[in-house]
Amino acid sequence: MKIIDGTIASPKGFYADGVHCGLKKKKKDIGWIYSEKKAQAAAVYTTNQVKGAPLLVTKEALGVAHQLQAVLVNSAVANTCTGETGIEDAYQMQRLAADKLGLENHQVAVASTGVIGKHLPMEKVTMGIEALSMKSGNAQNFHEAILTTDLVTKEICLSAMIGGKKVTMSGVAKGSGMIHPNMATMLSFITTDANIPYQLLEKLLKKKVDETFNQITVDGDTSTNDMVVVLANGCAENKEIVEDTPEYETFSQMLRMVTEDLAKKIARDGEGATKLIEVSVNHAATESDAKKIAKKIVGSSLVKSAMFGEDPNWGRIICAIGYSEGTFDPSLLDIFIGTQQVLQDGLPCDFHQTNMQKILAQDTVSIQVDLKVGTSQGVAWGCDLTYKYVEINACYHT
Amino acid sequence: MKIIDGTIASPKGFYADGVHCGLKKKKKDIGWIYSEKKAQAAAVYTTNQVKGAPLLVTKEALGVAHQLQAVLVNSAVANTCTGETGIEDAYQMQRLAADKLGLENHQVAVASTGVIGKHLPMEKVTMGIEALSMKSGNAQNFHEAILTTDLVTKEICLSAMIGGKKVTMSGVAKGSGMIHPNMATMLSFITTDANIPYQLLEKLLKKKVDETFNQITVDGDTSTNDMVVVLANGCAENKEIVEDTPEYETFSQMLRMVTEDLAKKIARDGEGATKLIEVSVNHAATESDAKKIAKKIVGSSLVKSAMFGEDPNWGRIICAIGYSEGTFDPSLLDIFIGTQQVLQDGLPCDFHQTNMQKILAQDTVSIQVDLKVGTSQGVAWGCDLTYKYVEINACYHT
Numbered sequence: 001m002k003i004i005d006g007t008i009a010s011p012k013g014f015y016a017d018g019v020h021c022g023l024k025k026k027k028k029d030i031g032w033i034y035s036e037k038k039a040q041a042a043a044v045y046t047t048n049q050v051k052g053a054p055l056l057v058t059k060e061a062l063g064v065a066h067q068l069q070a071v072l073v074n075s076a077v078a079n080t081c082t083g084e085t086g087i088e089d090a091y092q093m094q095r096l097a098a099d100k101l102g103l104e105n106h107q108v109a110v111a112s113t114g115v116i117g118k119h120l121p122m123e124k125v126t127m128g129i130e131a132l133s134m135k136s137g138n139a140q141n142f143h144e145a146i147l148t149t150d151l152v153t154k155e156i157c158l159s160a161m162i163g164g165k166k167v168t169m170s171g172v173a174k175g176s177g178m179i180h181p182n183m184a185t186m187l188s189f190i191t192t193d194a195n196i197p198y199q200l201l202e203k204l205l206k207k208k209v210d211e212t213f214n215q216i217t218v219d220g221d222t223s224t225n226d227m228v229v230v231l232a233n234g235c236a237e238n239k240e241i242v243e244d245t246p247e248y249e250t251f252s253q254m255l256r257m258v259t260e261d262l263a264k265k266i267a268r269d270g271e272g273a274t275k276l277i278e279v280s281v282n283h284a285a286t287e288s289d290a291k292k293i294a295k296k297i298v299g300s301s302l303v304k305s306a307m308f309g310e311d312p313n314w315g316r317i318i319c320a321i322g323y324s325e326g327t328f329d330p331s332l333l334d335i336f337i338g339t340q341q342v343l344q345d346g347l348p349c350d351f352h353q354t355n356m357q358k359i360l361a362q363d364t365v366s367i368q369v370d371l372k373v374g375t376s377q378g379v380a381w382g383c384d385l386t387y388k389y390v391e392i393n394a395c396y397h398t
Numbered sequence: 399m400k401i402i403d404g405t406i407a408s409p410k411g412f413y414a415d416g417v418h419c420g421l422k423k424k425k426k427d428i429g430w431i432y433s434e435k436k437a438q439a440a441a442v443y444t445t446n447q448v449k450g451a452p453l454l455v456t457k458e459a460l461g462v463a464h465q466l467q468a469v470l471v472n473s474a475v476a477n478t479c480t481g482e483t484g485i486e487d488a489y490q491m492q493r494l495a496a497d498k499l500g501l502e503n504h505q506v507a508v509a510s511t512g513v514i515g516k517h518l519p520m521e522k523v524t525m526g527i528e529a530l531s532m533k534s535g536n537a538q539n540f541h542e543a544i545l546t547t548d549l550v551t552k553e554i555c556l557s558a559m560i561g562g563k564k565v566t567m568s569g570v571a572k573g574s575g576m577i578h579p580n581m582a583t584m585l586s587f588i589t590t591d592a593n594i595p596y597q598l599l600e601k602l603l604k605k606k607v608d609e610t611f612n613q614i615t616v617d618g619d620t621s622t623n624d625m626v627v628v629l630a631n632g633c634a635e636n637k638e639i640v641e642d643t644p645e646y647e648t649f650s651q652m653l654r655m656v657t658e659d660l661a662k663k664i665a666r667d668g669e670g671a672t673k674l675i676e677v678s679v680n681h682a683a684t685e686s687d688a689k690k691i692a693k694k695i696v697g698s699s700l701v702k703s704a705m706f707g708e709d710p711n712w713g714r715i716i717c718a719i720g721y722s723e724g725t726f727d728p729s730l731l732d733i734f735i736g737t738q739q740v741l742q743d744g745l746p747c748d749f750h751q752t753n754m755q756k757i758l759a760q761d762t763v764s765i766q767v768d769l770k771v772g773t774s775q776g777v778a779w780g781c782d783l784t785y786k787y788v789e790i791n792a793c794y795h796t
Contacts, residue, residue: 050720050728081716081728083745116713117746222721301699302791309792315514318479322448323620330448330479347481348515385792387785393700394707394783 006157007139011193013235017137018145021128023076030128031145039231041068042202046226052080064106066198195234218270272388290378296324304385310360404555405537409591411633415535416543419526421474428526429543437629439466440600444624450478462504464596593632616668670786688776694722702783708758732768
């Protein structure tokens with residue numbers, strides 16, 4: 001398995017494009033991914049009880065045959081809290097894309113990210129769809145078209161041999177605050193030319209999203225429009241992947257690598273962030289405990305502020321563990337920041353100040369917690385809390 | 399029932415004092431409350447699984463006879479994550495105070511707030527206790543001695559007639575961040591000369607703390623040292639209060655007013671805060687739902703940032719409701735900011751921009767949510783998220 005240069009359109013049979021249609025002032029704001037063959041598809045959605053209209057339409061589409069051939073995405077307007085008109089608009093987006101691509105409506109997923117409570121200007125969207133190219137587009141433009149306040153595009157491309165065939169998998173994501181100022185959302189789209197049935201795709205996607213995307217936090221706010229969609233069109237012509245085989249294992253590792261990489265890129269590009277924080281919890285009673293504790297630590301405003309201030313404030317880490325509701329024994333706790341141990345068996349230990357300062361000055365800081373109560377582990381990712389975060393979120397006006 | 403000028407020593411038979419013993423550079427850092435008669439007592443403690451040593455000692459003391467005659471409190475050092483030595487130090491504090499006041503050890507509660515992982519300098523503490531006055535102290539000094547990064551002292555004093563006798567109740571609190579940079583904690587102490595058995599005191603305290611102190615959030619971090627203690631010494635000589643009588647009702651209202659007032663003062667004095675945010679949720683399916691939803695809204699970093707920026711960003715409010723896990727129907731939601739309605743039946747409505755700006759510029763902003771699914775209600779209090787919060791928590795160094 002190796003990382004290669006590529007775009008969301010690198011797997012065989014996929015195409016993508018993005019254009020500016022006027023939802024944003026200047027930047028690209030609408031794009032699509034198209035597969036020349038029907039693709040097995042799976043998706044996971046936000047757990048927020050308020051769901052954007054596109055999620056309802058996409059969920060319905062996937063329910064028909066678990067197959068997709070296109071995903072149409074706009075940024076700047078989330079199409080959430082928009083009532084019946086919003087639902088109609090989402091269907092209209094789907095219909096327009098399907099017509100232009102010669103597909104059934106249910107073969108097109110739609111996704112939106114942006115301001116809540118604003119209707120989509122459908123004239124602009126219609127013009128945007130007209131301007132999108134089916135096969136001669138520029139896939140990098142798609143990566144840009146889905147962004148809101150993100151500072152960089154986020155993508156990864158992998159290849160590996162599966163059943164003697166070269167399989168490629170690409171992923172792209174956006175998400176800066178988990179929600180930005182009314183700019184909802186983390187979105188991610190994954191394409192692969194692997195031949196794999198939707199049932200396995202669905203099962204693996206749920207697991208990987210749980211281990212990666214669901215373990216990042218920028219500000220603790222879960223958006224109304226989060227969505228991850230994976231399409232597998234089989235163009236690599238490998239023999240259909242079967243569960244619990246080496247081929248399945250390779251595919252599973254690829255999906256994990258793609259989702260983890262994108263999740264970390266989202267955390268690093270969190271609103272106002274200056275560094276990525278990675279928290280590992282080891283020897284927990286259960287995996288659920290380990291993930292929960294890791295996420296509480298990385299989500300603590302106090303830990304996040306301390307990391308911004310480059311302060312090895314383990315008291316805040318132990319405090320977050322304490323209110324995590326996970327199982328642990330305070331007198332067994334070991335905590336490391338980078339290579340430096342700060343707590344042993346629940347008591348502070350001396351560390352090398354200069355080395356610690358070097359560790360905290362880096363753009364990735366790792367925190368490792370050893371609970372010593374079991375055999376499970378979990379990881380979570382986040383970013384520091386900075387003046388810039390407050391500025392972005394206070395100075396934005398609706 | 400009326401609010402009167404007073405201190406924690408205003409109820410009959412109570413005395414208090416505070417001095418500087420060297421835990422802080424200059425400010426007062428140790429103090430006590432003393433009752434000349436045995437007082438019925440009750441306490442609630444942090445839910446954090448990591449608990450400071452003083453909590454263990456106080457819990458044990460209260461378990462003996464549910465009576466206290468003194469509470470000894472220091473600031474600057476939390477005596478948490480300090481192992482066996484920490485427990486010994488807490489017992490030593492208790493013993494020293496008991497000896498000086500001529501009490502049994504178990505009649506003295508101890509509380510600490512400050513840096514985690516640091517041992518109490520017991521020589522200084524000993525000198526502090528020696529310097530404290532039993533009956534001729536200055537109670538206002540106690541209010542100051544328990545502070546960490548608080549900008550103001552927080553107190554309230556009430557009087558009411560109960561069973562033909564004038565009963566006084568006072569409360570004092572500290573707490574700036576729910577945890578400050580390793581400065582743990584919300585602490586509150588309530589004194590009253592009412593005659594009431596500890597069982598009722600305990601029951602009422604739990605309920606009121608749940609409705610008030612547990613409904614405030616500054617940064618979502620629950621400290622290791624939180625503690626609320628109430629002492630009722632009976633010096634008002636009212637007939638012992640019995641459940642479900644008018645006297646019980648009056649006492650209950652007094653306790654509610656004291657805890658709500660202190661809770662709001664803590665929220666308003668939250669680290670870096672410029673305003674108090676009060677969120678009411680009405681017509682919820684259950685009280686638990688209403689409280690949960692209110693707290694999620696007031697705890698959202700995005701809502702908090704918006705309030706700092708004086709932006710009526712209802713999208714963030716609806717989003718927080720969505721991930722609260724409370725029962726609601728998005729299409730029924732009404733939301734008001736101050737007197738201005740921003741959402742009706744789940745859809746945005748026009749509001750008066752100038753009036754809205756006036757509302758958001760005030761130092762208290764109320765947000766009201768009507769779920770229209772039931773008959774229960776709940777309130778939560780918090781503060782805005784500001785540059786100053788980040789500064790306080792990033793620039794502090796351990």
